Amino acid sequence: MLDIVKQWVWYDWVLLFLRLITCFSLTVKIVEVGDHLTLPLWIVLLWEIMAFSVPWICLLLSYRYYLITEMLLFGGVCLYLTSLFPEANLTFLMPAFMIAANSAEKSYRWSAPITIILLPMLIVLFSHGIEAIQIISQVGIAYLMGFAFHLLIVNHRQNEIIRKQNSVLEQYLTQIERVTLLEERNRLSKDLHDTMGHSYTSIIMGLETLRPDVATQEGEQKLESLLQLARKSMEEVRGYLHQMESPQETLPLVHTLRQVAEEFQTHANVNVRFRAIGDEYPVAKQVKMTMFRCLQESMTNAVRHGQATDIVVSLHFEPQQTRLEVQDNGHGVENWKDGFGITAMKERAAHLQGRVSIYSERGEGTLVTCFVPRLVESVDETIRLLIVDDHSFIRESLRTILEGQRDLQVVGMAEDGAQALELCEELEPNLVLMDLEMPNMDGITATKRMKEKWPGIRVLVLSTFQDTEKAKEIMRSGADGYLLKSIESRELAETIRLVHRGGTMIAQDLFHKMLDAPVNEQEELHVVPNTSEKDKNHYGLTKREQEILQMLSKGMRYKTIASKLYLSDGTVRNYASALYDKLGVRNRDDAIQKAQEEGLL
Structure with missing residues (x-):
């Protein structure tokens, strides 16, 4: 009282x-x-x-x-x-x-x-x-x-x-x-x-x-x-x-987030408690920006929508990941729906192979957790690399750069695709750094044959030019990433680790160029319904919506569909939302069931 x-x-x-x-x-x-x-x-x-x-x-x-x-x-x-x-x-x-x-x-x-x-x-x-x-x-x-x-x-x-x-x-x-x-x-x-x-x-x-x-x-x-x-x-x-x-940008992550929390407490008139747990280690700019936006969006939502008076911010530095938790004492929400800010926050984290989870219950407040994996050198694992490039100077330069990392080992170098296939048979590398333009056998053909014979080998393309058509073609051939040779050495090493662990990475500017390509060019890259299927489509579904419906019926998640169609996760969700609205359903399962009943699949 x-x-x-x-x-x-x-x-x-x-x-x-x-x-x-x-x-x-x-x-x-x-x-x-x-x-x-x-x-x-x-x-x-x-x-x-x-x-x-x-x-x-x-x-x-x-x-x-x-x-x-x-x-x-x-x-x-x-x-x-x-x-x-x-x-x-x-x-x-x-x-x-x-x-x-x-x-x-x-x-x-x-x-x-x-x-x-x-x-x-x-x-x-x-x-x-x-x-x-x-x-x-x-x-x-x-x-x-x-x-x-x-x-x-x-x-x-x-x-x-x-x-x-x-x-x-x-x-x-x-x-x-x-x-x-x-x-x-x-x-x-x-x-x-x-x-x-x-x-x-x-x-x-x-x-x-x-x-x-x-x-x-x-x-x-x-x-x-x-x-x-x-x-x-x-x-x-x-x-x-x-x-x-x-x-x-040069400040440590703890200092940056603590400063944001203190400024918010001063201006929003709420009690914000900040704590850092674990030994701090340096993180990339993208990680810092993601954590920054996650904290800002979470605190703003807590006060605006949850009427919170007390917010606890916890930053955890863990061996495998960096984790940010924002807990408030607001009203909470029974059926949480992501707004624009939350969706953007999730897309930022997904781009770094991380994720954002939200738990909210009526009367219990809201807990927002942001996970971003830590890309570090592993003392227990060595990534075996094969460098493929027709310029000897570039091969030697890459070898010098990469062998400076304790967990990276260059086991071989090839001057064309044919020699790369022979060395893969002999050396069994974990990851291949592949050039595109080479004599005898180019990178696209080599990647396709390599993936057919050794699907476990990861292929990361290093190209001189931002050629969207070549990039699309080699990604369809099975490549796991596409970068430019102008990438910084530290980012290259981190990307190699990321791709080796199962991730996919495309140079950001090249990715935006893919998105900016005309729709008809993008449609040529993917399976679209034929003429007879169009006649059955009396719900007004576009080609892209029918394509996403086909992928949903195969059990693919939004993130997988986005990577296959060179779209962002949010764009795929927007297409799916429009698709559900046209079919008059509320979720994925209902959409698949109705599509099967109507003969749309």
């Missing part, structure tokens, strides 16, 4: 003060006329004290209990005193005011008639010399004044809610602006890296391959001069990229 009183505002104290004044004055008056009472004085005083305290205690628990006890106890005292002293009918004015002030929702429908009509009529019935119209009008005016006070309370509460929501929204917009700037900075730096940086890398590698063809001393000098110029320009580009990095 003390915790409830601590949350009181000015109008709660005003009502308590009025109640105390009424109780005190009534007690004094009862003592003065004690000789004329028909009941012992102590019984009447006890009755009057109960009429003051019991309804007030019930009001702290439920306003319905309050209304009933107020009418029975305080109304009973007024009825008893008025039967002895007709002028005591004025004592019922203050209870009428409080009943109106503390009524809520639809309780006016029954509290008003009882307070204004029924109880005054009983007072007139058990007393003498009181006119019904007079007491009803007096009580009615008191009730209306209480109702006006109630409207003032409601207005104050709504203003407080709006103020808090505005604070949360301002904090949310501030964080969104910060995230947008960070992502735009990252995008721009990646664009520079993948254009200028890639061009300089290609120039340097190409010039190195010309060394055997330059026989004269003058040619050697010119070549060396060009190489120095290219390397110097490359260093300048890298310098620009480092200058574009925000100081926020």
Whole structure:
């Protein structure tokens, strides 16, 4: 009860003060006329004290209990005193005011008639010399004044809610602006890296391959001069990229998330407790951004939708994963539905091979958990690599870069696809780094034959160019990833580990180019219903929706469908939602059953 009183505002104290004044004055008056009472004085005083305290205690628990006890106890005292002293009918004015002030929702429908009509009529019935119209009008005016006070309370509460929501929204917009700037900075730096940086890398590698063809001393000098110029320009580009990095990106994950939690606590006026568990280790920028957005979205939803007052944020650094938990004491939701922010949060985590889970129950608050796997070197496992590229300088450069990692071992190098197949038979590598354009046998043909004969070998394509058509073709041939040779060495090592563990990775810019391709080009890549099937489609399903329906009937999950169609998880979910709506069903199982009944499969 003390915790409830601590949350009181000015109008709660005003009502308590009025109640105390009424109780005190009534007690004094009862003592003065004690000789004329028909009941012992102590019984009447006890009755009057109960009429003051019991309804007030019930009001702290439920306003319905309050209304009933107020009418029975305080109304009973007024009825008893008025039967002895007709002028005591004025004592019922203050209870009428409080009943109106503390009524809520639809309780006016029954509290008003009882307070204004029924109880005054009983007072007139058990007393003498009181006119019904007079007491009803007096009580009615008191009730209306209480109702006006109630409207003032409601207005104050709504203003407080709006103020808090505005604070949360301002904090949310501030964080969104910060995230947008960070992502735009990252995008721009990646664009520079993948254009200028890639061009300089290609120039340097190409010039190195010309060394055997330059026989004269003058040619050697010119070549060396060009190489120095290219390397110097490359260093300048890298310098620009480092200058574009925000100081926020260089901070440790714990410091970043604690800062977000403290800022939210200050602006949203809620209690946020942050704790980090385990030994902190460095994480990639994408992981930091995902955790950042997950924390921000979870705290905002907790206050906006759950009306939470206390939030506990736990960041766990575990050997195999990084886990963020956000627990609030809000209202909770029985049937949780993902909004735009939650969907975006899940897509971010899925892109890193992680996931976001949400547990929410009515009255138990909400728990949001974000898991992101930790890509680390394993002391118990060594990944055997085969490098396939027709340029010896690139093969040797990749070998030097990768053998610097303790868990990566280059067991062989091939100059074309045919030699790669022979070495796979002999060396049994775990993963092959495959180039596309090679003499004798190109990377697409080699990948297809390799996957047919050794399906367990993972193939990661390293190409010089962002060729979407070649990328689509080799991914259909069974490749497990497609990257550009301009990728940083650390990211390359992490991607190799990710693909080795069963993941799939496509260069982000190339992936967006695939998505931006015209729909008719994308449709050519996948199975679409034939003409006879179109005739059966009287639900207005598009080719893409029919294709997704076919995949759903095979038991594929949204994430699997997204990877096969080069779409995002959210886009596939949108297609599925439209599909369910057209079929008039609510979920996957109903859609498959109806499609089978209608002959759509």
